[in-house]
Amino acid sequence: MSPDEPLVATLVYVEHHEGEPVRGALGVVSKAADLGDDVTAVLCGPGVSEFASSIGGYGAGRVLVADDPALADPVPQPRVDVLEQVVRDQGFDTVLFAASVLTADIAAALAARLDAGLNWDLVDLERADGRLVGKRPALQDSILVDVGWKRDPSLALIRSGTFEPVAKGGDAAVQKIPVEVEEWSAQTVMLEQAHEERSGPSIEDADVIVAGGRGLGSPDNFSLLEELARALGGAVAATRAVVDAGWYPYAAQVGQTGRTVSPKLYVACGISGAIQHKVGMQGSGTIVAINKDPHAPIFEYADLAVVGDLHEIIPRLTELVRQRKAA
Amino acid sequence: MLAPVKIAVCMKEVPDASATKRIDPQTLRLDRSGDGTLNEFDTHALEEALRVKDASSETEVVVVSMGPGKAMDSLRKALAMGADRVVLVTDEAAAGSDLIATSKVLAKALERESPDLIVLGQQAGDSDGAVLWAALADRLRLPMISQAASLELREGKARSKRQTEYGYDVIEAALPCVVAVSDAINEPRYPSLKGIMGAKKKPQETVSLVDLGLAGDEVGAAGSRTEVYALGEPAARGETQRIEDEGDAAEKIIEYLSARKIL
Ligand SMILES: Cc1cc2nc3c(=O)[nH]c(=O)nc-3n(C[C@H](O)[C@H](O)[C@H](O)COP(=O)(O)OP(=O)(O)OC[C@H]3O[C@@H](n4cnc5c(N)ncnc54)[C@H](O)[C@@H]3O)c2cc1C
Ligand SMILES: Nc1ncnc2c1ncn2[C@@H]1O[C@H](COP(=O)(O)O)[C@@H](O)[C@H]1O
Numbered sequence: 001m002s003p004d005e006p007l008v009a010t011l012v013y014v015e016h017h018e019g020e021p022v023r024g025a026l027g028v029v030s031k032a033a034d035l036g037d038d039v040t041a042v043l044c045g046p047g048v049s050e051f052a053s054s055i056g057g058y059g060a061g062r063v064l065v066a067d068d069p070a071l072a073d074p075v076p077q078p079r080v081d082v083l084e085q086v087v088r089d090q091g092f093d094t095v096l097f098a099a100s101v102l103t104a105d106i107a108a109a110l111a112a113r114l115d116a117g118l119n120w121d122l123v124d125l126e127r128a129d130g131r132l133v134g135k136r137p138a139l140q141d142s143i144l145v146d147v148g149w150k151r152d153p154s155l156a157l158i159r160s161g162t163f164e165p166v167a168k169g170g171d172a173a174v175q176k177i178p179v180e181v182e183e184w185s186a187q188t189v190m191l192e193q194a195h196e197e198r199s200g201p202s203i204e205d206a207d208v209i210v211a212g213g214r215g216l217g218s219p220d221n222f223s224l225l226e227e228l229a230r231a232l233g234g235a236v237a238a239t240r241a242v243v244d245a246g247w248y249p250y251a252a253q254v255g256q257t258g259r260t261v262s263p264k265l266y267v268a269c270g271i272s273g274a275i276q277h278k279v280g281m282q283g284s285g286t287i288v289a290i291n292k293d294p295h296a297p298i299f300e301y302a303d304l305a306v307v308g309d310l311h312e313i314i315p316r317l318t319e320l321v322r323q324r325k326a327a
Numbered sequence: 328m329l330a331p332v333k334i335a336v337c338m339k340e341v342p343d344a345s346a347t348k349r350i351d352p353q354t355l356r357l358d359r360s361g362d363g364t365l366n367e368f369d370t371h372a373l374e375e376a377l378r379v380k381d382a383s384s385e386t387e388v389v390v391v392s393m394g395p396g397k398a399m400d401s402l403r404k405a406l407a408m409g410a411d412r413v414v415l416v417t418d419e420a421a422a423g424s425d426l427i428a429t430s431k432v433l434a435k436a437l438e439r440e441s442p443d444l445i446v447l448g449q450q451a452g453d454s455d456g457a458v459l460w461a462a463l464a465d466r467l468r469l470p471m472i473s474q475a476a477s478l479e480l481r482e483g484k485a486r487s488k489r490q491t492e493y494g495y496d497v498i499e500a501a502l503p504c505v506v507a508v509s510d511a512i513n514e515p516r517y518p519s520l521k522g523i524m525g526a527k528k529k530p531q532e533t534v535s536l537v538d539l540g541l542a543g544d545e546v547g548a549a550g551s552r553t554e555v556y557a558l559g560e561p562a563a564r565g566e567t568q569r570i571e572d573e574g575d576a577a578e579k580i581i582e583y584l585s586a587r588k589i590l
Contacts, residue, residue: 077465102491104473105473112427118553119553133556135559148555157458182468191486250495257491290576303566308571
């Protein structure tokens with residue numbers, strides 16, 4: 001881009017939780033600033049004005065605040081109304097989101113509203129010859145695809161944990177924006193809102209993690225993993241499928257909506273290896289996967305792929321580990 | 328309204344897991360010519376609808392899909408499980424549709440049905456988007472709940488528990504609404520022999536874009552707002568060593584870990 005070309009106007013939706021902007025979203029702000037864009041952040045929810053200017057420190061020149069009680073529940077649709085208006089009024093070229101349960105819904109609905117393109121699960125962004133290019137791992141991360149947008153605005157969801165926030169210092173100008181929520185958008189209400197559930201075992205500090213998924217067959221079989229974990233001196237973790245089913249506590253969940261872990265050894269048992277699970281454990285030193293399906297996606301990124309029945313392998317493995325430790 | 332009278336379930340055919348998935352280097356699209364199978368995640372959506380039908384016999388469950396004509400073979404499994412009929416939007420011009428184009432087509436097909444409840448799966452195994460419902464709900468101007476780990480229908484409302492990054496929410500939306508379910512919500516039933524036999528006789532409608540009042544350039548590659556520029560290789564992550572268990576897998580795992588001084 002030549003120096004006299006106008007800067008690309010980028011809007012970053014910044015999600016917040018319990019009075020703080022989320023890390024991932026700040027990471028996206030920093031990335032957008034690195035691209036050389038004119039970065040504006042937008043915050044939605046009552047009370048967001050209080051911490052809005054701090055986002056300037058991560059690279060946003062301006063922060064728009066939709067500080068309104070109508071946005072109290074973290075549900076997507078009222079936010080789509082607000083963002084549609086902002087994008088139409090201020091004409092952003094790009095709208096970026098750090099992927100989460102909330103932002104994925106906002107981004108896709110906004111795309112429909114604006115008849116705009118949305119690319120998801122991006123692990124990098126660059127500007128090449130004046131156009132935005134997203135890097136998206138596809139087909140179980142077996143291939144990296146360059147994706148683009150045919151017209152503005154270009155909407156993108158960035159895979160969780162992709163960009164680190166970089167504190168550069170500085171304050172942003174804070175500007176209030178109008179909040180008008182359509183009647184049908186306000187039809188979804190949150191009766192109970194999630195708060196950090198920190199009870200249960202801590203898996204983030206463990207050197208060894210033995211993780212279980214639906215392949216365990218029943219909640220009782222977690223005892224097999226607990227025994228192996230004890231023998232290895234590690235902790236037990238789980239997938240969302242089994243946490244959702246009530247087999248194991250949420251605090252032990254690894255993945256996009258759970259914890260991010262990087263133990264020296266990760267033993268995945270009866271886990272298919274969905275991308276949303278992978279993002280929480282791909283930093284592990286050595287990944288051993290036991291799965292009876294030879295096509296299980298987890299084998300694509302395991303160091304040791306063991307095709308077999310975990311019910312036979314795990315008890316024997318526990319016994320062998322114990323023997324070694326005793327010797 | 329006691330129970331939803333009509334439930335639409337969005338389901339799609341995806342390439343079979345055993346087939347090597349590939350993106351055609353010419354078209355830069357997923358090669359869908361090989362064996363297809365019903366997207367596993369969508370069978371959870373169907374199961375949830377069938378449970379409502381089990382409890383209230385007036386409920387009709389209609390499967391709505393977009394895909395190549397041969398997708399009907401996979402969708403027949405939904406009929407065998409208990410769905411009443413299938414509407415498959417199939418049209419050359421729809422090929423290569425991205426999120427924006429797909430949601431346009433499915434929204435039209437759903438408008439024709441005007442269901443009391445629309446259920447989707449957690450993600451399509453090929454695109455891993457996990458976003459379509461939100462675009463659909465917006466086009467249909469309906470409230471939505473995603474990632475539902477439970478679904479209760481009461482007094483004209485849908486209520487779900489669902490996981491976010493912070494734990495569990497409870498959300499409620501008035502019917503008609505769009506609900507996307509987590510794959511942990513239920514254990515999908517297997518089709519019975521009777522179900523399989525009966526499936527062939529159930530209505531299997533294919534509709535074209537014209538039937539839906541859509542022009543070819545609104546959908547497919549022409550109507551898409553995103554594109555694929557190039558295919559590349561992901562960062563290499565080292566070799567995967569493979570073991571097929573022949574009764575000695577545990578020994579081999581120990582060997583592997585000791586050789587790398589992990590044990
Ligand atoms: C927005 C969003 C966020 C998500 N966040 C997360 C997250 O944080 N963490 C997460 O884990 N998931 C998350 N998911 C869900 C994810 O997509 C998968 O649905 C989930 O990880 C699957 O869990 P699983 O591997 O236990 O179950 P399944 O996919 O059902 O896999 C079970 C595996 O067990 C194998 N198996 C069965 N029996 C045996 C046996 N006897 N021996 C050996 N193997 C056996 C099967 O072959 C299969 O591969 C998220 C999804 C979405 C849409
Ligand atoms: N072509 C399609 N036809 C019908 N339903 C679809 C189609 N594509 C996606 N879906 C539905 O949308 C859900 C999410 O898909 P996606 O956002 O593409 O991952 C799937 O689980 C299906 O229920």
